[in-house]
Amino acid sequence: MFWYIVRRLFQGIPVFFGSTFLIYAMVFAMPGNPILRMFGDRTPSAEQVAALEDKFNLDQPFFVRYFLYLGDVFQGDLGTTFSGQSVNDILVRTFPTTLRLALLAVLIQLIVGVTIGIISALRKGGIIDVTALAISLVLISLPVFVFAFVAQYFFGLQLGWFRPTVGPGAPWQDLILPAIVLAGLNMAYVIRLTRASAIETKQMDFVRMAYGKGLPERRVIPVHILRNSLIPVTTNLAADFGILIVGATVTEGIFNVPGVGNELFKAINRHDTPEIVSIVTILVIVYVLVNLAIDLLYGVLDPRIRYVK
Amino acid sequence: MRIPRIAALAGGIAVAAALTLAGCAPSGGSDTPASTGVVTFAWSEPENPLIPANTNEVNGGIVLQNMFAGLVYYKADGSWDYDAAESIESDDNKTWTIKLKADQTFSDGSPVTSNSFVDAWQWAAADPTLLNQYYFIDGVAFQGGTYDGGENTLALNVVDDTTFTVELATPRADFPSALGYTVFDPLPKSFFDDPKAFGENPIGNGPYKFGPDGWQHGTKLSLVPNEAYNGPRKAQNGGIDFMVYATQEAAYTDLLGDNVDVVEAVPTNALATFHDDLGDRAVDQAAAVFQSFTINENLPHFSGEEGKLRRAALSHAIDRKEITDVIFNGTRTPARDFTSPVIAGFDPDNIEGSDVLDFDAAKAKDLWAQADAISPWTGTFQLAYNADGGHQEWVDAVCNQIKNTLGIDAAGLPYPDFAGLRTEVNDRTIKAAFRTGWQFDFPSQANGLGPLYATGSGSNDADYSSPEFDKFYDEGLAAQSQEEQGKLFNQAQGVLFQDLPAIPLWYSSVTGGYSTLVDNVKFGWDSWPILYGVTKAE
Numbered sequence: 001m002f003w004y005i006v007r008r009l010f011q012g013i014p015v016f017f018g019s020t021f022l023i024y025a026m027v028f029a030m031p032g033n034p035i036l037r038m039f040g041d042r043t044p045s046a047e048q049v050a051a052l053e054d055k056f057n058l059d060q061p062f063f064v065r066y067f068l069y070l071g072d073v074f075q076g077d078l079g080t081t082f083s084g085q086s087v088n089d090i091l092v093r094t095f096p097t098t099l100r101l102a103l104l105a106v107l108i109q110l111i112v113g114v115t116i117g118i119i120s121a122l123r124k125g126g127i128i129d130v131t132a133l134a135i136s137l138v139l140i141s142l143p144v145f146v147f148a149f150v151a152q153y154f155f156g157l158q159l160g161w162f163r164p165t166v167g168p169g170a171p172w173q174d175l176i177l178p179a180i181v182l183a184g185l186n187m188a189y190v191i192r193l194t195r196a197s198a199i200e201t202k203q204m205d206f207v208r209m210a211y212g213k214g215l216p217e218r219r220v221i222p223v224h225i226l227r228n229s230l231i232p233v234t235t236n237l238a239a240d241f242g243i244l245i246v247g248a249t250v251t252e253g254i255f256n257v258p259g260v261g262n263e264l265f266k267a268i269n270r271h272d273t274p275e276i277v278s279i280v281t282i283l284v285i286v287y288v289l290v291n292l293a294i295d296l297l298y299g300v301l302d303p304r305i306r307y308v309k
Numbered sequence: 310m311r312i313p314r315i316a317a318l319a320g321g322i323a324v325a326a327a328l329t330l331a332g333c334a335p336s337g338g339s340d341t342p343a344s345t346g347v348v349t350f351a352w353s354e355p356e357n358p359l360i361p362a363n364t365n366e367v368n369g370g371i372v373l374q375n376m377f378a379g380l381v382y383y384k385a386d387g388s389w390d391y392d393a394a395e396s397i398e399s400d401d402n403k404t405w406t407i408k409l410k411a412d413q414t415f416s417d418g419s420p421v422t423s424n425s426f427v428d429a430w431q432w433a434a435a436d437p438t439l440l441n442q443y444y445f446i447d448g449v450a451f452q453g454g455t456y457d458g459g460e461n462t463l464a465l466n467v468v469d470d471t472t473f474t475v476e477l478a479t480p481r482a483d484f485p486s487a488l489g490y491t492v493f494d495p496l497p498k499s500f501f502d503d504p505k506a507f508g509e510n511p512i513g514n515g516p517y518k519f520g521p522d523g524w525q526h527g528t529k530l531s532l533v534p535n536e537a538y539n540g541p542r543k544a545q546n547g548g549i550d551f552m553v554y555a556t557q558e559a560a561y562t563d564l565l566g567d568n569v570d571v572v573e574a575v576p577t578n579a580l581a582t583f584h585d586d587l588g589d590r591a592v593d594q595a596a597a598v599f600q601s602f603t604i605n606e607n608l609p610h611f612s613g614e615e616g617k618l619r620r621a622a623l624s625h626a627i628d629r630k631e632i633t634d635v636i637f638n639g640t641r642t643p644a645r646d647f648t649s650p651v652i653a654g655f656d657p658d659n660i661e662g663s664d665v666l667d668f669d670a671a672k673a674k675d676l677w678a679q680a681d682a683i684s685p686w687t688g689t690f691q692l693a694y695n696a697d698g699g700h701q702e703w704v705d706a707v708c709n710q711i712k713n714t715l716g717i718d719a720a721g722l723p724y725p726d727f728a729g730l731r732t733e734v735n736d737r738t739i740k741a742a743f744r745t746g747w748q749f750d751f752p753s754q755a756n757g758l759g760p761l762y763a764t765g766s767g768s769n770d771a772d773y774s775s776p777e778f779d780k781f782y783d784e785g786l787a788a789q790s791q792e793e794q795g796k797l798f799n800q801a802q803g804v805l806f807q808d809l810p811a812i813p814l815w816y817s818s819v820t821g822g823y824s825t826l827v828d829n830v831k832f833g834w835d836s837w838p839i840l841y842g843v844t845k846a847e
Contacts, residue, residue, distance in 0.1 A: 032726060033732045037727050039440065039443075041746045041747055051438045089526065093526060156562070168525075168528045254559060256559035258527045258555065
């Protein structure tokens with residue numbers, strides 16, 4: 001197990017170099033000079049453009065710039081934006097918010113989705129099964145901004161249950177509404193997966209055996225059925241968590257969540273190479289780690305899974 | 310005689326109401342602000358450190374505007390008055406003597422002297438990596454302004470602690486009106502020790518200073534009134550919180566819920582409804598922003614006499630009113646000249662040739678046919694725009710009108726982003742007409758004419774060169790009276806209407822709004838809300 005983790009972590013190293021290089025190359029290939037953008041409709045003089053290109057190392061060849069950047073990264077400095085802000089500070093500021101939002105969204109999916117999924121499986125064709133299917137299908141077919149605006153309008157502005165946008169400091173209670181929106185989008189998958197998987201598990205021999213030896217339902221359902229149905233759901237939720245921490249740009253924008261998605265969007269608009277590369281690289285690393293954690297979680301859920309060195 | 314109590318009370322209320330309506334207390338009057346609530350403003354992180362010489366966009370600019378007092382300030386209507394200066398005078402419009410008001414201090418207690426201005430300007434002019442270095446060289450041609458830098462770049466001369474002189478390269482009658490721009494703000498001595506730290510925590514001499522919470526990146530920036538400031542822009546509220554918003558949509562939603570007080574831009578998806586949503590609290594007024602499209606001389610079929618005819622034909626082929634009404638919901642005003650209605654001297658009725666902006670299909674066809682007689686038209690007329698700026702709708706509409714009126718192929722040419730478009734415009738490699746715009750830096754017509762159309766100017770994207778225009782422009786710049794200047798600038802614009810180096814489209818409007826919790830919200834000529842005048846009960 002220990003060596004398995006070590007080996008997986010070492011696999012992250014080529015991923016790190018590969019992703020920084022690819023992203024750096026792609027940002028480098030973006031057409032247009034970011035210096036000109038800084039001046040808006042005004043045209044700067046050639047001298048000013050040259051001086052600024054020199055200041056931000058934009059006049060250096062690609063590999064020089066890339067290695068200058070890598071050198072800084074190994075000293076723990078993810079670079080400085082055009083505005084002179086440290087990318088480290090930006091990440092420290094935005095990433096926890098995105099992480100909290102993603103956690104909340106996954107938690108809502110887990111609690112609501114899995115519960116409804118199990119109930120649907122146990123009472124197949126019942127009223128909860130049918131209603132949940134209908135609602136989740138509507139949610140899944142709506143574009144995110146429609147669902148987000150409607151939720152913001154009704155629950156935020158009309159009913160006043162939530163603050164329509166996230167307030168200063170992004171407190172937990174303000175994140176609930178955007179988390180519900182994000183959770184709603186993936187809810188259908190969670191419900192359907194749990195339901196299908198639970199129906200399958202319900203017919204397994206060990207479940208019949210459990211009932212047969214006289215165990216009560218409150219023990220059979222959570223321990224025998226639920227636990228054994230969770231693997232596909234976990235995979236799906238993990239993938240969704242990965243998507244969410246990379247930043248739900250649209251939802252973050254509508255609810256004014258000061259997260260990674262928006263910061264990245266703005267950085268791309270500015271062609272701010274160090275910021276784009278650093279944020280995306282961090283996200284890649286987090287994604288790798290989350291996937292590792294999920295793989296380890298499989299072993300907890302199903303002791304038959306063994307990790308090979 | 311004793312005044313009956315009721316009458317006294319009523320009188321008091323009337324005076325108070327008058328003061329509130331006027332938006333600001335008389336200068337040098339009582340020190341009590343009209344209100345004590347903290348006004349919140351929808352904002353986003355500035356793109357550059359908060360240094361006057363390096364801030365050229367609204368988010369940084371509006372903070373600096375409230376933290377610094379320049380020599381002059383602008384009133385809502387675009388006229389100027391003295392702020393830190395007592396007088397700015399010249400006999401020949403070339404050598405200017407500037408006297409400061411006595412006993413002014415920065416919020417850290419250090420004195421505001423001639424050197425606060427002179428050193429700040431010299432510093433800004435010497436470093437080409439500062440975005441606003443431009444203003445000391447092309448924007449306002451100071452004597453000695455060059456790009457090669459050096460310690461004492463500009464011909465500035467300190468006479469005493471409150472007096473200094475400025476030498477300009479060419480006579481310029483509107484020089485004082487330029488000085489309200491934040492670029493020309495003073496800097497305290499402490500700035501030069503550590504400009505980087507200053508950019509995070511600036512110290513100014515204006516109506517506000519950083520509050521105890523200061524600047525919490527990504528969340529908000531808090532300003533509180535600066536007691537040391539005694540000028541005409543005294544804060545009328547208990548402070549300003551600049552709240553960071555990721556999108557205009559989120560800010561607008563919060564405005565509807567009274568969670569933010571002042572919003573300076575209504576998102577596109579609310580333009581059709583914001584008057585209904587906000588009622589009297591909607592702000593919709595002309596801005597000092599001129600929109601156009603430009604065709605460089607080097608584009609085939611657009612040089613010489615043929616080019617002139619084709620430009621005029623294109624201009625006549627566009628129904629500006631229809632587009633501003635239908636696509637922009639009336640938040641643009643069809644252009645009538647090359648400046649803006651909010652800039653002093655706006656006088657399109659007296660400019661010769663301005664009828665080229667009128668929609669006239671028959672005339673357009675006729676002019677186009679005349680051009681075809683010189684050299685027949687081939688290919689597609691393309692209008693380039695940046696796809697990240699919400700331009701597609703109007704570009705498509707303009708192209709459709711051209712297509713329908715002139716019977717030629719016309720289409721928009723999208724560039725993924727602004728940087729991409731500007732790079733090709735700047736390199737002159739662009740093979741199409743392209744959208745252009747100009748936001749005035751200071752309320753003077755000269756600012757919208759010289760930098761764009763004078764021979765060899767920095768932002769002359771059309772490579773336009775007309776000795777006739779240059780002559781009228783230079784004479785107008787040096788004119789001794791407003792009237793004379795207006796006449797000359799009108800003649801200069803008359804030349805532009807003949808040649809159409811840019812084809813005027815419309816003026817932008819500022820669309821904003823304010824919450825039910827605040828009063829006395831006014832937007833200035835520069836489209837920025839005048840935050841120091843806003844009142845809010847606690």
